[in-house]
Amino acid sequence: MDQRISFVTLAVADLSASRSFYVDGLGWTPEMEADGVVMIPVGEHVILSLWDRAEFEEEVGPIATGDGVAPFTLAHNVATREEVDSVLELARSLGREASEGQERVWGGYTGYFSDPDGVRWEVAYNPGPVGQSVLPG
Incomplete structure (x- = not known):
């Protein structure tokens, strides 16, 4: 396996709000948008994927929740x-x-x-x- 990361995927609670923040607010340009996902190039060969939380959980599994910040x-x-x-x-x-x-x-x-x-x-x-x-x- 090559030593690289291709996608960073964030399961987001409100895709519209996240899209607005990254695209309209920060001025980033999506490369692809589809129902439930927005994909934004963030570096050479790296994509930030904003994925509707419910669709993320359907494919990947339940998201752990709790107090505090995410550990990354x-x-x-x-x-x-x-x-x-x-x-x-x-x-x-x-x-x-x-x-x-x-x-x-x-x-x-x-x-x-x-x-x-x-x-x-x-x-x-x-x-x-x-x-x-x-x-x-």
Whole structure:
């Protein structure tokens, strides 16, 4: 098996709200939309799939629920600290919960916002080699 991820799928409670957030709010462009799913290219050979929760559960199985945040984050790396603050402000302007950017002990600068289903996105400036390797161009 190749060492890669092709899709990140989010089972969403309200597909219309999630589509509005990612497409209308963040300005991302779907590649495919069908009944119950929106697929958005988010990198070279990587698709973010927003899938209606009920349809997700029908195919994959029941979703575990409980208090707290999901045990994962999605990350969007940027080239500067200022871009971190700009993306966090955009999330706030869309009515989403967003932290303030913070200097991190490892030398970077990050903050977090949530999408309509509470999925946490990290916005990160990472000046190190790994952080630079994920930036476009």
